Amino acid sequence: MKKSLLFLFLLLVSIPTKAQNAQDIIDGLKKELKANPDAKKTASIYSDLTWYYSKINIDSALYYGGKATVESKKLNDSTLMAQVYSDIGAVYFIKGDFVNSKSNYLSAYKIRKLRKDVKGLAKINNNLANIYEKTHQYKQAMASFLEALTYFESVKDEKNTSIIKGNIGLIHLKLKNYPKALKYISEVIQYQEKNDFKEELCVSCLNLGNVYLHMQDTINALKFYDKSIKACTAVGNKKGISSGFNNIASIKSEQKKSKDALALYQKSKQAREELNSDLDKANFDLNMAIELVTNKKYIEAKKLLQLTRTFFEQTQHHEKLQKNYKSLIKVYSYLNQPDSVDFYVDKLAILDEQLLVSKAEKQTAELETKYQTEKKERLIQKSKAEIATRELEIKKKETQFLILGLISLALLVIIYLVYRQQKLKNKQQEQEFELKSAIAKIETQNKLQEQRLAISRDLHDNIGSQLTFIISSVDNIKYAFDIQNAKLDAKLSGISNFAKSTIIELRDTIWAMNNSEITFEDLQARIHNFIEKAKEAKEDVCFNFEVDTSLKNVKFTSVEGMNLYRTIQEAVNNSIKYANPKNININISPNDNAISITIFDDGTGFDIEQTALGNGIHNMRKRIADTGGLFHITSARETGTKISIQLKKD
Structure with a gap:
């Protein structure tokens, strides 16, 4: 019955070939608890409940995770403790809390390293790689996946090898290398269908549907989303069910089939609410808000967008934030709230700038890492050559050894100087980029101030002069004609006073506009x-x-x-x-x-x-x-x- 980790992104698992519904397994585990098993068996059952509840209810999973932690610590069982940490890490991953997920995985990693559990370390490397992938650290993710893959291929573990290959395909999807993503994930699905691994098919079909969707092949995308929902339903995977319905709803929305889209979003919402995942809820609410904007329901859309904005800002999901800000700009434009439009235009510009800078920093770091790696490889190759030379000639010519040492030292100095020059050049490029960004921002602010001043001048010169003309005209009428009608005189006085007060309010408005x-x-x-x-x-x-x-x-x-x-x-x-x-x-x-x-x-x-x-x-x-x-x-x-x-x- 003991399981390992399975998330939305194909984490490592070892489940019986014939898949069981998660709720049925949970019911069986609770029956075992009622039989009052010994302390070790109780702790193991709590750990299993943590894992299986992660598919249908996050709160319950965390509840049993806490109980499993307490019981395993009482037993001082390091093997069980490592498994419990891994299970809790899985729950937090599904919840979207990558910080706590990584913390629990690292705790499990520490224990398994002390126990020299090579297989367990390979599984955790795979799970950590999924966190790196979700936080856009693709290079680290690929390195961890390959490290885990090396182990499972060495022991000829076909099942876990296929899972990791599916994860590597997912990295290629994120990097927009769709042909490679299609190749990797398709091969994985063939293996899983052959062995009737519904638990894994639930996730793999969802990922392949995403690949086809990015390739704009909606027919195959819908086909594999449907396969994913069927497999997820068979094993009771609420997260997979919610994601499948959500993705199909997105396609229907793009096809302008709003009624179908909203119905599918409701199905996704029902599965997601039972799971109680913060990240899924935020993703669902964002998609629902975008659909509401399409249907011109701006007030309802605004409420959802403001809620999801707070979550995505706190969790730093930058891609989701970009969609959120763009939708808020549309909503406030239709609601005729220019200040709010300006506010979110500025926030979107700042976010885009941050992502651009982050991308530049990442590329610079990759270049530097590549340079360091190549330098190390050259040094290793050179050292090997020197060792071979010493073994052959050390007894013959000690003077030659000294000369080779001096040459090596000179090469190291040259390499260091090249490296230092490259580093200074990279730093200069970063400073130039920051300066250009700052200048562009100042120019934008200056243009906005110039537009404000132009509008205030137009208000003063046009509307102000027209109101002054009205006051002058009314006063001229009063003085030019001997008005005996008291009501008419009062009416003219009222018009004059109203125009004067309007001028005062206009001046107040111009004053505010001229001050940022x-x-x-x-x-x-x-x-x-x-x-x-x-x-x-x-x-x-x-x-x-x-x-x-x-x-x-x-x-x-x-x-x-x-x-x-x-x-x-x-x-x-x-x-x-x-x-x-x-x-x-x-x-x-x-x-x-x-x-x-x-x-x-x-x-x-x-x-x-x-x-x-x-x-x-x-x-x-x-x-x-x-x-x-x-x-x-x-x-x-x-x-x-x-x-x-x-x-x-x-």
Whole structure:
């Protein structure tokens, strides 16, 4: 019954030829537990339950993994302990937690190395290689696969040899060498079909389907995805079932068959939820969000994209992040939120730049490694030649030996100088690339600033002048004609005042656009100007505005700064219009890891529970929410009204 490791990416296994459903095996193991076996048998059963639950429920697998760890430590059984670590490493791999997966594999590796378990070490090398493949360390992955393959070929273990060849095919798929990937994985499937290894066919057929999909052969891709689902269903592999349905759904989505795609995504979701894998859930949600964007369901898509963005940023799945950012740009474009579009355009540009730099660093490291390897090979070959020469001539001519030693030393010095020169050249190229990237970023920012200035000039020169013309025209009408109609006179005055207030708001907007960053000190000056105008209208109201000196240089984007300004302006206007206060106080101060903004008056309050809140308060609440803050209002007829705003402190 004892098993080894099998993941989505063809880890090493040794399972009976006739595959059994994982749930049936689990039920049998639990019956054995009820028979109260001895301590060693109990620990072994816990280890088996960890492995088989990894295919259908991650939480249960980790639960029994914990029990197996405790029991094997009590027994001080290093062989069992190594197996338990390997099983837990498999569970974390399926969950998508590669850090914990690698940690457990290395713990197993350490034990097996002490025990000189060559076969066990070969299996762990294969499993570690799968982690390297998932984290895009393809060179390390290939080296570990080949090391494991060398052992299994030497002992003529055909089953494990075929599994590793399938994994090597997967590396070729990642490197976009599709003909080689097709050759390796096809040969593996022939062997597995011949021996009816359904457990392995579940994964191999899924991988071959991926190869055909990248080759744009959707007919064969669908054929092998269907084979994979059937094999996975036979052995109860929830992860394989979920991945198969998910991949078929992606093809249906590309074929514009949204109804079929959504139905298949639901099947994938059901299998994935039973498995409870964080990585599978994030991949599924991302695919679902992309499908929702295709169907113009932007609000639903945005929620899923924001959830998956957080996961992929934390786990650094850069390829998935690129898809996420591109989809968010589309969503916010359709939702007409240009600031959010700009935000994710910037994040995508930064990510692309990081990947480009990472690729350049990786290529440089590979060149350096290749150089070092070639240097070592030359030294080894030279040393062999020198040894042969010494064996033949050491007794004849000691002087020749000395000359050869001097020549060797000279060659080493030359090699070192060449290496040093190459290293300096590589470093210079890296610095040049970084400088070019920085210059390109600065040029992009300068272009954006120029566009902002151009728009603000257009607003000032065109709309501003038109509003001024309206004010002038209204005033000319009033002075040119003796208007006896009081209503008409009031209407004209209202138009003039509205145009004047619009000009003030336009100037505020232009001010915000001309500043890429706004500080509390900038806001304080702007709000003081607004309060001075408010005093002209309400001379009997005493205004008090205070900003803690430690916050004056806190910076906001132009949009965030404008939202804060408009919120404070709206709060003061509401107080003047409706509360008839004697004092209006504005206070901005630090509060632990936040910034507290309070606007309160001693005027006539109102019953919040009994009063319908107007658009002004709703707008204030939305502005603060867009800024990432919290908005709260309290009011009472005896004490006045108080608005509290809490902003996160960077």
